[in-house]
Amino acid sequence: MGEAEPTRGMNMIQAINSALDICMGRDADITVLGEDVGYFGGVFKATEGLQKKYGKTRVFDTPITECGIIGVAVGMAAYGLRPVPEIQFADYIYPALDQIVSEAARLRYRSAGEFTAPITVRSPFGGGIFGGQTHSQSPEALFTHVAGIKTVVPSNPHDAKGLLIAAIEDNDPVIFFEPKRIYNGPFDGHYDRPVTPWAKHPQARVPEGYYRIPLGQAAVVREGEAATLLCYGTMVHVALGVAQETGIDVEVIDLRTLVPLDIETIETSVRKTGRCIVLHEATRTSGFGAELAALVQERCFYSLEAPVERVTGWDTPYPHSLEWAYFPGPVRLTQALKRVIGA
Amino acid sequence: MGEAEPTRGMNMIQAINSALDICMGRDADITVLGEDVGYFGGVFKATEGLQKKYGKTRVFDTPITECGIIGVAVGMAAYGLRPVPEIQFADYIYPALDQIVSEAARLRYRSAGEFTAPITVRSPFGGGIFGGQTHSQSPEALFTHVAGIKTVVPSNPHDAKGLLIAAIEDNDPVIFFEPKRIYNGPFDGHYDRPVTPWAKHPQARVPEGYYRIPLGQAAVVREGEAATLLCYGTMVHVALGVAQETGIDVEVIDLRTLVPLDIETIETSVRKTGRCIVLHEATRTSGFGAELAALVQERCFYSLEAPVERVTGWDTPYPHSLEWAYFPGPVRLTQALKRVIGA
C-alpha cells in the first residue's frame, strides 16, 4: 500500500485514467474495451490517451452490446488476460447481467478454480446530472446479492485510483461503480450552489505512481460520537456536508467496498455511537441500505439506542426534472439525523 | 374474492394450470408464450392442454431468447393484450432483465400512463430438486429493488391459483415465482423423508372456478406468541414444520406478495411477539430478508427483544450435491429460533 510520490491534483476522471495507465504499463495482460473507449477516450474521457499509448489491440471500441462486452471479457480472462470493460452508464448494464451473474461470478466456483474471471467492470453510476431515468441509476444492490462478485464505489480521486488498481489486480470479478456526479468535484447535495472543483480538496492530491487501497477496507472519514453514517460515493460528501452544517458530531464511514464489507469498522463505530443511518441514492426497497441495516441490527442490537434509519432515493424511477426531489440530499439526511439523535 | 365452489384436490401445477385456463376463458386478451409451453405444455406441465383449448395464436412456443420473450410481451401489452410469459427457470431470467427492469417496470411511469405493461411473468424458482447452480436460484430480491414491479410467491395450490388470477388481472407487471420444490407436495425441509403429496393438505382443496387472492395481503398461517417467522414459498412449510417439531409457539406469516408488502400484518405480529426471524432460500447478502429485517427494526424497534435474524441460503452458488447443506432447513431454523427466543 506504500504510496508513491510525487502527488498531483487530479479529479476523479484523471485519477481513474491514471490508474488504468499505470496498470496497463505494468501488466501487458490488461485490456480495455467498451463503447467509445478507444480513439475518443470514452464519453466521460476516463480512457483518454490510452489507445494512443497502448495500441488498438489493448484499448478498443466495441459494438454496442453489453452482453457481448462482458461475454468477450470472460473469454479473454479465460485466456489469461485481465480485461477492464467499461459499461458506458450503469443503467445499461442489464443486458450484460447474465454474463456477469451466471458466468463471471460463478466461473471460479463451478470449475473449482480451473477457470477464473479477473475482470474489472467500470461503470459511471448515480444521478445528479439531469440524466433522467436511464442515465442516473445506482444498481449496486443487485451485484451485492450475487455470490462471487466484489462491488466497489470510490468517493474521491485518491481512493478512485488506489481502489481501481486494487480491483484490476484482484483475481475475482469486480464491479467498479464511479459516481459520475463527483467526477469533477465533490458534491454535498446543495444543487443550487456552484460546483466546487476537486482542485483544493485534500483527497484530490493523488500520487502519480502506483499504490493500492485494499478492497474490503472502509475509511472513517470523520470521527464522531453522536451517530454513525454509513455511506459511499456521492453520499459521503452529503454526509460530511450535513455534519458540518448541523454541527452534529457524527462519525462518517465511507464504505468504499460493499462486498466484501468492512464489518469491523462498522461494528466498532456503531457500538460507540449507538445510532446509525445508512445512505444511498438507489431506490430504498431492497437497496444495499437494507443489507446494512439488517447487519447492524443483527450485530449491534444491544448497542442501538434507535432504529437504524435509511436515507435513500425513493422507490420510483429517477425522474428527470425532479431529480433533486429524488436525490437524498442534506434536508432528508438532516431530518433523519435529528430523528435518530432525538430517539 | 368470493370463492367459487365446488373444490377439487389439486397440486400446485394443476392449480396454476386452472388459473391460466380460467383467465384465458374469461379474457381473450390473455396470451401465454414461452419455451415449450405450447404443444408440450411446459417442462413442468403448467400450461398443459391450453394450446389445444385456446389455439396456437394464444398459447405458443417461442424461440429460446428470454429477452425476446419479455420484449415481445411488452409490445403485445402495448397493443392491449395481457401476456403471461413463462421463463422456464428463474435462473434464466437474466437475459430478460433489461426488458423487465428498463421497459416493463417503467413503461407506465415514463409515458405518464399512456402505455402500460400488464404482464405476468411466471417462473419456477428455488432449489431442492438437485438442479445445481442453474436450476435452483431464487432471484426475487432483484425484482423487489425495481420500482414498478410486483413480486408474488405462492406457497400452496389454493394461493397459487388465487394469486395468479389476481396477478394476471393486475394492470402492472408482476413477477410470479413458483417454488418448484413444492409443485407436487409441501416440503418441510426433511429431505430424507418421503415426499408428502398435496392430496391431503387442506390448502390443496382448490375451488374449480374463479377467485382471487388480492396482491399485497399476507396470510397468518399459524398464530403464535413466541416469535414471528416471515417467509414465503417453500420456506412456509419449513417454518410450519419447525413449529410443530419444536412445539415453540411461533407465528408464521406467509407473505405471498413481496412487493407491495403487507406491512400491517407484519408489524402487528412483531409488536405482539417481540421477536422475528426472516427466512428465504436465496443467498443472504442483499436478499429480500435484508429488506424485511430493515423494515422490522425500523418500524418495531421498541418492541423487539432480540435482533431480527435471517435464516437463508448461504452466500454461495447453489451447489448440486450439497444442496441440502445450502438449503435453510429445519436445523438452521431451529437453531436460530432458539437463539432468538433465548435472547
Added chain:
Amino acid sequence: MSDQPRRNLPPLTLHVPEPRFRPGDAVDYADFDRGTAGAVARPPIDALPGGMRDHAYALIRVLDDEGAAQGPWNPRLSADRLRRMLRDMALTRAFDERMYRAQRQGKTSFYMKCTGEEATAIAAAHALDRGDMCFPSYRQQGLLIARGWPIGDMMCQIYSNAGDRLKGRQMPIMYSARDAGFFSISGNLATQYPQAVGFAMASASRGDSRIAACWCGEGSTAEGDFHSACTFASVYRAPVILNVINNQWAISSFSGIAGAENTTFAARGIGYGIASLRVDGNDILACYAVLDWAAERARGNHGPTLIEYFTYRAEGHSTSDDPTKYRSAEERGAWPLGDPIARLKRHLIVLGEWDDERHAAMDKDVAEHVRDEGRKAEAQGTLHDGLSQPFTTMFEDVFEEQPWHLKEQSEAMQAERKAAGI
C-alpha cells in the same frame, strides 16, 4: 485431439477496424459506389426472401443527380404530397435548430438532432397508415412532426415544464404520443425492437389490420434485442417493418465497429430469411417507396421487412459531444448522397412544382411557426426555471394504485420540503 506434433504456426493478429478519416484528414469519397438511380429491381410484394437476397447489398435510389425520379421504385407521388414531405423535413430541421440553441442557452439539459436524416422518418410518416404503431429510437422526431403532432407539445416535453404531459419524468426528446401511434421512447438502445414485433404479432393474432414499425441506429443493431426481434419476426411472419438508420456513426464509433466492413446492415435480415432492402436514406422518394412496399407486404401477411437506410449523421451525436474530436470535419460536406431536403427541393423544381421563392417562403413560415410555438412553450417554463411539476407527481404512475410505501415516501417528501421551507 490432433496427434500431429505441435506445429510451428504463424502468429495470429487481431484486426481492429479504423474509420478512413480522422480529424484533420482530407476526405475523399471518389471510390464510393452509389449505384445508379432507378437501377434496382422492385420485387413483387409477396416475393420470397430467398429470391431477393441481392437487394440487401444494392442501394435503392430513385432521385438521380439531375433531380429526376427514375426506375421501378418511383412512388409517383402527387406534387402536393411531395411539397408536404418537403415542408415536414424543413419543419423538422428548423425545430432541431431551435431546440439545439435552447440547450446551448441552458433552457434544457439535452438535445439530439436528426440533421441529414430527415427523409427516413418523414417518408415513414407518409407511407404508413396513421393507425400503424411506431416504435422509434431517439432520432425519429420527424415521425411525430409529420404525423401532425404539435411541436409545442414536444417542446414542453423537452423543457420538462408545466405543459409536459410526461410530467418532467423523462429526459428531453424521450416523447410518448399514443394518439400519434408513437411509442414511448426508451433510453436503452434497441429495446423497442422486440416490442414492435410483439405489437405486430398481437395485431395479427387479433385479425386486426394495423402493422408495426421500429427504428434503431446501425450501432444499436449489435444489441441482443435486435436479434430476438428478427428471430421472432421471422418465425411468426410478423407484420412489422424493421428500420435500421445507418448514419455511419454511433457516438464516436464508425459503422465498422458495428460490422460494416464485412457486410451491410440490410444483410443482417438475410440470416433470418427476412426480406431485406437497402435504400439511399437521403432520397425521400426511395425511402417512401421501400416503406410502402414493406407496409403492403406486411398487410398482405407476407411477413416482415428489414430496411437499411444509408445516410449520414451530419451533426454531433447529441448536445453532449463534439464530432470534430473523432471524425474529419470534411465528411459532412463530401458525403456523396447529399442532403435530403436539397434533393427533394431540386426534384420539385425539375417537376416545375416549386421554386426558390416558394422555398424561401416555406423556410420563413416554418421558422416562424417554430418560433411562435417555442415562445408559447417557454412561457410554460424551462428546465431551470424552477420545478414545474408538483413533487407528488413523482410518486404517481409507478403503479396503477399507489401502495403504502410510496404513500409514505410521498408524505416524507412533503415533510422534507416543508422543513426546507420550499
Added chain:
Amino acid sequence: MSDQPRRNLPPLTLHVPEPRFRPGDAVDYADFDRGTAGAVARPPIDALPGGMRDHAYALIRVLDDEGAAQGPWNPRLSADRLRRMLRDMALTRAFDERMYRAQRQGKTSFYMKCTGEEATAIAAAHALDRGDMCFPSYRQQGLLIARGWPIGDMMCQIYSNAGDRLKGRQMPIMYSARDAGFFSISGNLATQYPQAVGFAMASASRGDSRIAACWCGEGSTAEGDFHSACTFASVYRAPVILNVINNQWAISSFSGIAGAENTTFAARGIGYGIASLRVDGNDILACYAVLDWAAERARGNHGPTLIEYFTYRAEGHSTSDDPTKYRSAEERGAWPLGDPIARLKRHLIVLGEWDDERHAAMDKDVAEHVRDEGRKAEAQGTLHDGLSQPFTTMFEDVFEEQPWHLKEQSEAMQAERKAAGI
C-alpha cells in the same frame, strides 16, 4: 401520416410454426433433399465470405450411400485415423448408454445423451489442435472423450462423488477440463459463444497461434449471446469457429420455432459477413473436412467460420423428458441422413479396412472399458450414497480468498451439522 381515409384492409393472421410430424403421425421424408455427396465446391481457405454465400444453403456431404468418399471435401484421412474416430464415436455412445442407465437407477440426478450426433464432436476433436480451446454446450461429451480425457473422471463428475474434481458443485455433465482445452460448461444457453470469441481475440491480440471453437444447439442461436458473438467475431475477424448443432429439436420445440422454416442456421452467418458452411452432421468425413477448413482459415488470419451441422437428436432432450410426447416415434428411424457410426463403419468396410468382426470386438472392448471405469467411479460413490464432499468445500472458490462473511457462514454450517448430529 397517411391522409388516405382508413382503408378497408384485410385481417392479418399470425403464423405459428408447427412440425410436420406429431406423436402418432406416419413419417415421410420423401421430399427431403439431401443433395449429392461430393457436389458442393470447396472454396479456398481465404475466400471472401461474400463470394461463398451459397454454401450456407447447401449441404456438404462426403460419404455417399454406398459408403464411398466423394468430392473436393474428402479429407483423405488415413485408415488409422478413421478407425480411431469410429472407436471414439462408439465409446461415446457406450458411455451415454451406461450413464443414462445410471440415472434410471438413481445413481445420479440427471443425464443427457448425444446419440446420433457423435460425429460432430468427434470430428472436431480430431480436426482441431489440442491447444485450441473448446467452449462446448452440454452435448459435446464426444470432444472430451476423443481428446483422450478419462471417462472415469467424467463419471465421477456425474456422480458428484469423492473423485469429482468439481467438488459436487455442478449438475451432472457440466464438465470442466482445462487441460483438455475444454471450457467449464454453463447451464445458461449460448453464454459460451461470446466467451469463445473473446478467447480467440485474446489469442490473436497476443500473437499466439491457438484458436477457439464453440458449440450450441439450433434452438440456442436465438439467444442474444449468439448475436453478440457473431458481431464481435465479424468485426475483429476473430480466429474462432462457431458451431451450431442443428439436431432439429430444442426440448419439445422443433427447429421451426428457432427459424428453420425460412432459413438455414448457417445463413445466420451471412448477415455478419462471416464465412458460413452447412454440413451433413452425420457424415464424419464431411464434418472433419469443414472443421479443418475453418481451422486453417482462422489460423491464417482469414477470420471466423460459422458451421451448421444438420443432424437429428435421436433420443430425448435429457433424462427429464419423454420425446414420444411431442414428436413422432418414427422420425428417428426415417431420418434420411442415417447414423454416423453406421456410415463410417460402412466406409471403412468399403475401403477394406474394417469388418463386422472387428466392429463387434471394438464394441465389446468399449463396453468393457465403460463398465470397468464405471465400477471404479461408483466405488467412489454416487449421488445418493451420502455426501462425498466435506461441507466446507461449499464455501471455497466463491472468491480466491474467503471473506469474513463466508468464513462465518462456513462456521455456522459446521455448528448446524453438529447440532443435527451429522
